[in-house]
Amino acid sequence: MNLEEEIANEIAIRVGDEANVDWKLGFLTAFYYQKEMVVQGHTIEQIKTIDPWSLEKTALEVYRFLSEEHHLIQGIDEDEFVTAFAESWEKVKSPDPLLSAFGEANNQFSDIDRSTIKARSIADDLILKRICELIAKEADDFFLPTRKLGNLFGKSRNYAALKIKKLIDEGFLVQHQKGHEYRSPRFRINWEHQPQQSHEDEMQF
Numbered sequence: 078m079n080l081e082e083e084i085a086n087e088i089a090i091r092v093g094d095e096a097n098v099d100w101k102l103g104f105l106t107a108f109y110y111q112k113e114m115v116v117q118g119h120t121i122e123q124i125k126t127i128d129p130w131s132l133e134k135t136a137l138e139v140y141r142f143l144s145e146e147h148h149l150i151q152g153i154d155e156d157e158f159v160t161a162f163a164e165s166w167e168k169v170k171s172p173d174p175l176l177s178a179f180g181e182a183n184n185q186f187s188d189i190d191r192s193t194i195k196a197r198s199i200a201d202d203l204i205l206k207r208i209c210e211l212i213a214k215e216a217d218d219f220f221l222p223t224r225k226l227g228n229l230f231g232k233s234r235n236y237a238a239l240k241i242k243k244l245i246d247e248g249f250l251v252q253h254q255k256g257h258e259y260r261s262p263r264f265r266i267n268w269e270h271q272p273q274q275s276h277e278d279e280m281q282f
Contacts, residue, residue, distance in 0.1 A: 084109045084139055102150065103161025106139050108169050115176050116229070118184030129166035136162040174212050175222065179229045182207035201230055205240050206249060213266050218253040220261040 084106055110132070111124050140158045144150040150158070182204045191197040205226070212219045226237035241264075244250040248270045254263040 082142075084143070100161045100165065102143070102153065103136075103158060103163075104165040104168065106136060106158075106162050107165040110135065111166075111169050112176060115180040116183065118180055118187070120181075121177065125167070127166075129163040132162075133159055174215060174219075175208065175225060176229070178208040178211035179204070181211060201232075201240060202243065204230075205244065209244070209250065209264070209266055218263045218265045220263050222261060 107129065114124050115121070136159045137155060139162075140150065140155055185207060186200055186203050189196075189200045189203065191200050209219075209221075221237075221241055223234045223237040223241070226240075227234040230237060230240075241250065245252060245264075248267055250264045251267050252262050253265045
């Protein structure tokens, strides 16, 4: 799913015949644009220094996509939409820790071979480990939402759950707090865990 489609789908769910719809459309566009930038490896500091008016062309492309293909925009002209997008840029809260960690980890391992299913799986293992390390810098224990992780990996929720289980079985992760119907389990890194092989060794087939 590309950026425009993701924004359109979210807007279809969140925005109806409500007041300030132009601001909400602009805010959601700014939010998802920043989210994509994080996934591509940009830091929050870099994103916040961007002049949103320099992204006017992108905002207009989103506007036309929403209005012409999804018919989600009525009674809002291009200038109103772009203005709402630009004024919302600074109002967007920093993406959540998981998203930020994924962007940094994915960028760190961007050169790893992913040409086969096995290679991609190994790359995802390394990325998930790095995500945990980055999040753990801010909190001793943390949760790993499987649905969101699956989406970030371009896979299913079950795929993410299996990856987490693998790290537990290897001794890298420890379940600190059990989950239940209304709460996800929380994890901690076992800092005494010593990997049996290096990243380079793991990539040897």
